[in-house]
Amino acid sequence: MSDDKKYITAEELKKHDKPDDLWISIQGKCYNVTDWVKEHPGGDIPIRSLAGQEATDAFIAFHPGSAWKYLDKFFTGYHLKDYEVTDVSKDYRKLCSEFSKAGMFDKKGHGVIYSFCFVALLMSLSFCGVLLSKNFLVHMVSAALLGLAWMQISYLGHDSGHYMIMTNRGFNKLAQILTGNCLTGISIAWWKWTHNAHHVACNSLDHDPDLQHLPVFAVSTKFFKSLRSSFYGRELTFDSLAKFFVSYQHFTYYPIMCVARVNLFVQTFLLLFSTRKVPDRALNILGILVFWTWFPLLISTLPNWTERFLFVLLSFCVTSLQHIQFTLNHFAADVYVGQPEGNDWFEKQTSGTIDIACSSWMDWFYGGLQFQLEHHLFPRLPRCHLRKVSPIVQDLCKKHKLPYRSLSFYEANVWTLRTLKTAAIQARGLLWEAVNTHG
Template identity: 75%
Template sequence: MVSPSFPVIEVLNSMADGKKYITSEELGKHNKPGDLWISIQGKVYNVTEWAKVHPGGDIPLLNLAGQDVTDAFIAFHPGTAWKHLDKLFTGYHLKDYQVSDVSRDYRKLASEFAKAGMFEKKGHGVIYSLCFVSLLLSACVYGVVYSTSFWVHMFAGALLGLAWMQIAYLGHDAGHYQMMATRGWNKFAGIFIGNCITGISIAWWKWTHNAHHIACNSLDYDPDLQHLPMLAVSSKLFNSLTSVFYGRQLTFDPLARFFVSYQHYSYYPIMCVARVNLYLQTVLLLISKRKVPDRGLNIIGTLVFWTWFPLLVSCLPNWPERVAFVLVSFCVTGIQHVQFTLNHFAANVYIGAPKGNDWFEKQTSGTIDISCSSWMDWFFGGLQFQLEHHLFPRLPRCHLRSISPIVRELCKKHNLPYTSLSFYDANVTTLKTLRTAALQARDLANPAPPQNLVWEAFNTHG
């Protein structure tokens, strides 16, 4: 139904097919929370009210508002979602709707995967992972409760960290609706394994992760690159950009200059304790005034974690061992934080809103795959195929390796980058990126504003 507030525009009623048309320029004017339109396959939809209840949150719709978003819609939605669009149709079609050769091939590929049932065939990886995680957690609890050895306790802490890594992959799968057969069961799995076992809210993860996928490697739209004052992957962040996601300035002040100047040294230590910030981000979101899906369940799940985890730590004989146990578990989990940053820190970045008509190109530009043997797939949780995952986020991880050659060929066909590095080379490349920005930060010819917003450290995650 057409919004009554729709301004006077050029509507081409005289077209031979009898359809009403608007231009992309006119569509682009409907890009605000109270007036939000998008186009899918050339049909224009009013999603102003739908954004308030959209399962993926309002951020993806706001970031792509006023554009054709066909490729992004295909990437994130099953075939059953198309039938829900009719009630949002404005009656208008996009006059200058065009499909690039890259998008045409991408859509064809997505259609072929769907016809083959690949989005529904999840394999047995979830069962294997759950059994592995159960074994790790059981061994951890046994080592803490039934042993008096310091080294056994430290080994138990390492097992807990390894379990958290595997649980994070399962939570990621659940968040993308890849883990269970239905959306409801995926929600339950996400809250249980995310909030209850790791203490990190699945609501917080979906809020940030959906924004990351849509605006991959945009310095002002992608929260996964907004880590000031501790880290900066590009000198463009030295201009104190405004984070569209957080709604505040990412201030590059003297404090940020100091930390960033040594970030190639502090990178690994920061990753070891990055989990602390994720706990803080969970709390800040759950007590915030913004609308949080299933806030009550997320709070209950988080409280479950902060019941069993301190109780487990209290079973250790003294405070030095308790502190060491927690640090060991955090350091092991820090390997995963490194994994996540390797996929994007050294890739190309840009400033500005994501575009709906260069979906494939932006994913190839902003992602880095990690090459490894198939027997190491469990260690990376499928996310070593970062490009494949970004292009097809609903595809279960068991298929990512098999589609990798297909994606590589498609990139080659359209002269687009397909970057795949070994774990070692990815670390080296990331450190070089951080070092380059660090040396630029030391350039006193570009003085930072005389501010000192330490709180910014807690309002970005890393």
């Protein structure tokens, strides 16, 4: 019996990688998502990053089984002639299927309720400390409690962005706006925009926004060639200012982390008031206005400007622990330049992530994200399951001779500082060369 299917090769599929001609392949079937990319709930960046490629593993990672039924209307009629599934992908897909059949993607436990209660307690104590006491020490403890609350709120926002933590999509969106915009001042729209791109292009120097921190940080000397960011659509210029900052980045790393939250506020405003299409822009702006109403009012009740400054600074310094954690997960991992490839999904996640080893009683502090590889492989998996699946992921990495790096918090800091110092020393050489050449 003859095969009436129409076929194209992987090389021919690659030609369909333009904004006005965008195809992807899922399980060997080619789909034209040129128009859909503008409506994609996860944003356009993830799809554009995998344009013209086989993207089954990425699709499985981010979408529930119910999403498959929407693919048919985009089917081009073409199948991928040289479609093959690697042994690693077979094992990965099998794991996803097993987790799904076991209901693990839907069973979230009671962690969300506990987290909301904990956040409410922390914020209540912080507010009471500011409003009901005139003691300086109590005010500083209140600042620390607020910073700790922001950390826990961020984990809830992160979880709600990856999967529904509430009973339906409407309540889940409300939770996103509340935890992101209203309580932290950081837009959930900005987070989705950058975070989804990070997951798809994990540790690609020119595609992953979470590694693009010039002029203050450069985790690789490849930044010295002024790479072009496909995410921001601009040149990441390694100019004299960047050379200077990067030359001392292993010294400035912790101080900058203490005020890194300011950058998140700036990025939020830049996105919400840009010409770029932003989902739920009005709702996001309204949420930001809520934050910039209650937070300044709280600060204004403190007795003098010295205490106000110290309160803000201390609360930001506490949240720096979270910023440090996120950089530890990736700064010292393997990096590459170029578009992510859909046919090595598992391999790219293992090479670009580092876990932080800790006791189970500390899981609340890290929000489950100390299991960074597990989260990257199964982003829809509720955090309560990440520790359970860790041994399975380790075995799979061992089977396929792939790295599984789990370091203590101290060791991860050492690795990160070493990475920053290595780049700094080379940047310093370029700096002195420039000074001697140009005076």
